[in-house]
Amino acid sequence: TIPRTQKAAVVSTAGATLDTIKTDHPVKTQAELAPGECLVKLECTGVCHTDLHAALGDWPVAANTPLIGGHEGVGIIVAIGNNTGHCPVKLGDRIGIKWLADSCLNCEHCRKGREQNCPEAKLSGFTVDGTFAQYVVSYVNHVTPIPEGFDSNAAASILCAGVTTYRAIKYSNTAAGDWIVLPGAGGGLGHLAVQYARTCGLRVIAIDTGAAKKKLCLSLGAEAWIDFKESKNIVKEIKALTGGEGAHAAVITATSGAGYEQAVSYLRAGGTLMAVGLPGTATFDSSIFFTVFKSINIHGSYVGNRQDAVEALDIAARGDVKCHFELKELGDLESTYEGMQNGTVAGRVVLNMKD
Ligand code: 8ID
Numbered sequence: 488t489i490p491r492t493q494k495a496a497v498v499s500t501a502g503a504t505l506d507t508i509k510t511d512h513p514v515k516t517q518a519e520l521a522p523g524e525c526l527v528k529l530e531c532t533g534v535c536h537t538d539l540h541a542a543l544g545d546w547p548v549a550a551n552t553p554l555i556g557g558h559e560g561v562g563i564i565v566a567i568g569n570n571t572g573h574c575p576v577k578l579g580d581r582i583g584i585k586w587l588a589d590s591c592l593n594c595e596h597c598r599k600g601r602e603q604n605c606p607e608a609k610l611s612g613f614t615v616d617g618t619f620a621q622y623v624v625s626y627v628n629h630v631t632p633i634p635e636g637f638d639s640n641a642a643a644s645i646l647c648a649g650v651t652t653y654r655a656i657k658y659s660n661t662a663a664g665d666w667i668v669l670p671g672a673g674g675g676l677g678h679l680a681v682q683y684a685r686t687c688g689l690r691v692i693a694i695d696t697g698a699a700k701k702k703l704c705l706s707l708g709a710e711a712w713i714d715f716k717e718s719k720n721i722v723k724e725i726k727a728l729t730g731g732e733g734a735h736a737a738v739i740t741a742t743s744g745a746g747y748e749q750a751v752s753y754l755r756a757g758g759t760l761m762a763v764g765l766p767g768t769a770t771f772d773s774s775i776f777f778t779v780f781k782s783i784n785i786h787g788s789y790v791g792n793r794q795d796a797v798e799a800l801d802i803a804a805r806g807d808v809k810c811h812f813e814l815k816e817l818g819d820l821e822s823t824y825e826g827m828q829n830g831t832v833a834g835r836v837v838l839n840m841k842d
């Protein structure tokens with residue numbers, strides 16, 4: 488039976504306080520679900536730096552409040568709205584909830600596979616309630632089936648950190664043997680980027696800071712490590728590592744503008760910069776002359792569509808990419824945010840949502 492109330496971490500107003508844990512948050516009944524909606528009983532959820540941006544309200548677009556954050560959830564479908572019509576999932580299915588909770592599937596962006604740019608997109612933990620709760624309403628067309636036998640805790644962060652970095656690498660114009668630079672490599676997105684890059688045969692230069700992140704990146708297959716707080720000249724170091732030419736691509740998951748600054752200088756001619764990290768107000772300066780003269784490609788890369796989610800999960804389920812996470816409880820959300828802000832979380836934190 489589905490309870491009428493639940494435990495949930497609620498942000499009352501953006502920036503006011505971090506999420507407070509409520510125990511009497513309402514759970515929708517089956518009859519209250521709209522067509523196309525499903526109720527999911529969560530097993531676990533990852534904590535993404537995006538949740539921290541949403542709670543702090545430090546982006547130029549605001550989250551709906553009061554809000555339940557979270558968008559890396561894995562759980563079981565326990566109810567489906569009446570009159571849903573064609574339904575790709577059924578009761579009892581184990582599914583994942585990603586940032587893109589729903590899209591119209593019929594606009595130009597959806598038809599072209601860029602569902603994340605749908606003007607009607609619903610965003611988990613931002614415009615609709617997310618996964619920092621025991622139950623969440625999601626949408627049958629966008630939940631992602633979790634491959635059988637793949638551990639839920641290991642799958643959770645593939646739904647955002649995995650999908651996002653997988654897609655950014657997929658469109659980075661690289662081929663096996665190419666060099667890729669990953670600023671932010673020791674974080675939640677970055678440590679998965681190191682591994683997705685390796686599955687593509689890329690040679691990884693990891694950039695981040697501190698002994699724990701260095702150890703993690705090198706153990707995951709990064710060929711070189713640069714500590715951004717210690718390096719005197721990142722461009723020079725990357726040029727030296729790459730035989731003087733520079734790297735073929737950079738996937739930037741750093742949360743600061745500083746992580747973007749030198750990319751155009753350390754990329755080789757024809758190189759590609761994939762912008763992923765989302766500082767709210769930073770801009771980045773790069774030489775227009777050298778961007779043109781070196782034929783540099785600059786792309787924004789925003790999460791992924793349903794197909795990217797299936798592909799990213801498939802690779803991880805087969806064991807080629809593993810999320811390195813510490814399992815905690817919902818009550819540890821605030822301390823997790825503090826850790827992220829201080830830069831002390833190597834890899835990811837996943838919250839256990841089972842009672
Ligand atoms: O679709 C998207 N584009 C998308 C999806 C999901 C998340 C974008 N994001 C955004 C988040 O909102 C956040 O801004 O990507 C960013 C990274 O998310 P995360 O991986 O969840 O954050 P983290 O675990 O805190 O990792 C960030 C890492 O960046 C390093 C930090 O040390 C940390 O390990 N870093 C920083 I801050 N400055 C750096 C620099 N100058 C740097 N690494 C290298 N150079």
Ligand code: ZN
Nearest residue numbers: 535537647648
């Ligand atoms: Zn995320």
